[in-house]
Amino acid sequence: MMTSFLFRALDAKAGVFVAILLAVIVAVPALNLLTPPDSPFHVPTYAVTLMGKYLTYALLALSVDLVWGFCGILSLGHGAFFALGGYAMGMYLMRQIGTRGVYGDPILPDFMVFLNWNELPWYWYGFDMAWFAFLLVLLVPGALAFIFGWFAFRSRVTGVYLSIITQALTYALLLAFFRNDMGFGGNNGLTDFKDILGFDVQANTTRAGLFAASGLALMICFLICRAITRSKLGKVLVAVRDAESRTRFLGYRVENYKLFVWVISAMMAGIAGSLYVPQVGIINPGEFAPANSIEAVIWVAVGGRGTLVGAVIGAVLVNFAKTWFTAALPDVWLFALGALFVIVTLFLPKGIVGTISQGWTAIRQRKLSAAYADGSDEPPNLPPNSPAAPANVTRAAPSSGAEPQPAE
Amino acid sequence: MSFLKSFLMFLCLMAGLVGTGAAQSDLESLRPLVNALAEGKYKETQKQIGDLAATGNPAVAPALEALGAGELFFRKSDKQVFIAKKAGKGYALSDPLTLEDAGETGRRAVTKIKVNNNLRRVIRSALGSLTLLAPDPKVRMAAAEAVFKAKDPEAIESLEAAIAKEIDDDVRLVMEQARAAAVLNSDGSDGDKLEAIETLASMGNREALSLLIGLRDSSEGEVQQAATRAVNTINKSLALWDNAQNIWYGISLGSVLLLAAIGLAITFGVMGVINMAHGEMVMIGAYVTFVVQELIRSSAPGLFEYSLFIALPLAFLVSGAIGVGIERGVIRWLYGRPLETLLATWGISLILQQAVRSIFGPTNREVGNPDWMSGAFELGQLTITYNRMWIVVFAILVFAGLMLVLKKTSFGLFTRAVTQNRRMAASMGIRTPWIDAMTFGLGSGIAGIAGVALSQIDNVSPNLGQGYIIDSFMVVVFGGVGNLWGTLVGAMTLGVVNKFLEPYAGAVLGKILVLVFIILFIQKRPRGLFALKGRAVEA
Amino acid sequence: MKKTLTGLALAGLMTSTFAGLSYAQEETIKVGILHSLSGTMAISETTLKDAMLMLIEEQNKKGGVLGKKLEAVVVDPASDWPLFAEKARELIEVNGVDAVFGCWTSVSRKSVLPVFEELNSLLFYPVQYEGEESQRNVFYTGAAPNTQAIPAVDYLMSEEGGSVERWVLAGTDYVYPRTTNKILEAYLKSKGVAEEDIMINYTPFGHSDWQTIVSDIKTFGSAGKKTAVVSTINGDANVPFYKELGNAGIKAEDIPVVAFSVGEEELAGLDTAPLVGHLAAWNYFQSADTDANAEFIETWQAFTGDEDRVTNDPMEASYIGFNMWVEAVEKAGTTDADAVIDAIVGVSVPNLTGGYSAMMPNHHITKPVLIGEIQEDGQFETVWETSGLVGGDAWSDYLEGSKDLISDWRAPMSCGNFNVKTGKCGGSDS
Missing domain, CATH: 3.40.50.2300 (Response regulator)
Known part of the structure; x- marks a missing residue:
């Protein structure tokens, strides 16, 4: 059943995307590991890790797009789920250090030793086992999302109110994790990782492996999102996004639908965070910063809200721009980044992918019209809701009520 | 400062009086004592100050005052001591006893006589007993306070002399308290001490408490019992005052939140623009204050006391103009797409931050407090700082002014019409684009004047706005989007709740609890404290 | 695409x-x-x-x-x-x-x-x-910490520094203040300071409303013993802290504040007139009177x-x-x-x-350790300095986990965390 569910997600367009992703997953590690460093095709380890990070960001963007682009829930706090997944992974990696910490304590992480903690807090138990940690990568963000969503959706907190309380959520967690008393390393967070599943995190092969894992996770989550959005469930979600009250009056339990994608999305963000941590080598409360969550929303908007591919591309592109700007224009890069956001909003309101596919449709339409005028007997219209087209892009009606408006 | 001025005037007068005739030789007998200050380290200096004070001659007061202020120097060549004031690249010297002008000198020719906290304390008490009889009641008050802090039993005699002559009731009260403090420290009789305990107990403040606790722990018998009783009474009344203090702190924090949020209540609450650049408007207002003060410092130092009044309209205009620019340039293309305003204004906020960083540098800039914004006064056992008090007043004035504009002017009427039903308003002949621009400008301008106020209590740095943006959104949403009263009540509630939590939970946990409180509250009232009613809600 | x-x-x-x-x-x-x-x-x-x-x-x-x-x-x-x-x-x-x-x-x-x-x-x-x-x-x-915090506390305990007996350790809630305060707490206790004479307080980053804490400090300071504040408050939060302190009338002569994160640069954003006499401990002040400087x-x-x-x-x-x-x-x-x-x-x-x-x-x-008092012009005046140079300690002698560790990167030891008790490189016994 699962296979057919996923299979349904695979049509031509998704197929192209998945194929490219697969090619990248294979090619980048291969070029890194198999070619000599002076070969023109060699991908330096630096680039592998960097792109691995982009892929985890892409996964975060995908999870934001699932709730925002398809269900109209604008989360300004998805960074919280990302960071919680990251902390679960970080705690596992800390426990793997064992006696190699600077104090050589077999159980306690370094930061607990010098702050005179005598024993491991209960919530650190079990994190020495990989399966347990990986399970919590899913369960902790999932559970938090479930509790939060259960109350919020049932109370019909919508629109900008929801956005702001998600922001309050991540901000509260930020402050909480900053506290050293919490036992998560305070501002320094968790760092100095050694092994993951027995492999050295700094080894090239491990980095390549983590890159491939991030790519695979992205691919699988992409397919799941795709399957969800193209199922009947997905149609209801879009209905909720476009007219929540109407959907409710039609008899759908709106809050249950919302809760379902919300939890799925949070888990995906958790996975993204767990893959991010071993690649960048640190997790600290800064990941909870509301600004990070807002940035994730911006990636989606730049790529194209409501298009899964767009979210991925937006995340990769914006982060690549950031990497490049911070090195090339260290003094003025914020001007460039700020201008990018303004320009994209003004001139590419549907994001990059949205605009391109809109243009593409327009060109096809024109061609068909021309062919019709030339005497072809095919009528000049596409199927009203072409399954190949990303969900909402082709039929967005500007400035009518159809445009999703979380704020009133 | 004004105390210092009148004090110096008094000194001049004294110097003028004693500087004539026979007193001249008196002064010259003091000179070796003053010149001795050029020798030795802190320990020696302390002894020398004692020698000077022991003369009991008020003529040494100017030298001591200058020493405490770090303005007493000695000439390297002949170890002569002078009062030196910065003048250009060097110093203008004056005689420490006669206060006559003694010419100018280069920076390297003189050396400062170093003082530290300990010495400043010694100087303060020495000056206190020297100036208890000064003609200016303010100087006498300061002297009495200094003597109180010193609690030196040797001052009892001069205090009693001063009390006998004192005509000002307030000053006499402080002198009596100072005497009580000194008596507690002396070997006086139990009867004297009991009387002193009574005097102190009636003060009821922390300083008295500190003295009484010291006495309780060191005395015995009847005195100890009396001290214990007094401590308990003071503690009880202080506990009550603590609550009043928390409420005041809450209101003060609330008014800061209100100021930060009220501009947002317009751009976000009324217009629906998720304005992430709001914090930067506040920051720009603060930088306008900085620029105004810089200009005043360099060209018209006399106007410094009025710098904030000059900065207010300018900040309003600058931030408002930038706001209008943003609205015309970017936001007007985005109406009906509120979430995209989030994106664009986020970009704008990055640009504005970096622009300020490029122009003014990344470091904090100094914005001074005018005298009327510095210091504190006591209300019962409550210490109220002037800057906090004026900010509370200012926040209320801004709120009232804004309400007036929105409810009583035709511009306000148009604004409300446009935000309620744009097309209908346009049909009635209102120039909606103009109203949009002006409303956004108003919100931004208000943020700008909030910046003027916040510059008085916070850093003026490019990050200023970032610190307030999240709190501002919380306040607006908590109070109910689109309702200014909601913003007022929301800000005050959050402020007071925060300040009541802080003593028990600590600052960090207190803030977390407030956030959790907001999240839970929104579950209960999904539209905030003052929800808009009617069809607009589901629009 | x-x-x-x-x-x-x-x-x-x-x-x-x-x-x-x-x-x-x-x-x-x-x-x-x-x-x-x-x-x-x-x-x-x-x-x-x-x-x-x-x-x-x-x-x-x-x-x-x-x-x-x-x-x-x-x-x-x-x-x-x-x-x-x-x-x-x-x-x-x-x-x-x-x-x-x-x-x-x-x-x-x-x-x-x-x-x-x-x-x-x-x-x-x-x-x-x-x-x-x-x-x-x-x-x-x-x-x-031993080239900054501990000498500063020593100075305040000395007669010249005011014979302080009661301590407020105020810091921003992150690792540097936490560790420094842990070390100072252990150090103060070893010098005979009682538990109730130490107050520890943490605030979030960028904390801007200091009313409650300043009033707490005032209260704590009114217990009849000479009190000082040791501040490990992080950069940005210092400006509102000192503004509140100045306005609340806490004078350096009464309750001095010694800071480890406040230097000339931070003071440039402040009117220092009400702060004269508050202290900072560093290894350098701009006011150092040497030709090189x-x-x-x-x-x-x-x-x-x-x-x-x-x-x-x-x-x-x-x-x-x-x-x-x-x-x-x-x-x-x-x-x-x-x-x-x-x-x-x-x-x-x-x-x-x-x-x-x-x-x-x-x-x-x-490095030499200097204690300076804030002056009206925003500079520090050195009021005390160590007689010689002090070498920085990687591992504090006052923390349980690290007192047995030393570091020496020269051959043949080449170890950053050599345990003198076990004679092994790599932390404590394991």
């Missing part, structure tokens, strides 16, 4: 990689500067970036190092800790720098540590920190084109670190990391307070 974009991204990375390599062919020695130019830390770090650029320019005027010119590579880690690691890797791998000067706050240093270890490069860290670290590739030119200040003000620009302790630490690196490279005759690490221990260069600072085997340096 997806392909083109990915391709573009890849191509961009590649070109930057190759561009980096081709630069490295030229006859310059590259030095990386890793300081945040945007975000919350820009306020402190931008100055250090400028200071480094100035030092490099001055060195080039003197003919560079090993006959080659130095070339600065500046990047912006944007106060984002994971980005520090990424940028460090970029500097070393892509730009091929031979040494990196940078970081501020422990978390940024912790974030880049594994990178420097893996790629075997050099990092000079110029800010005071909590200690509890000694890494082969890192040189700590700022103060450790006068020249340094003059160069700095000319470089920034601002006659009022102040200098501060982390700048001096950068100055010392940079000169030590230059000296070590000249001594080793190469910029190779291993050779420099071997050569730098024992290198001694003039500091700006009139003495010489030497690199010790634990990669910390020797």
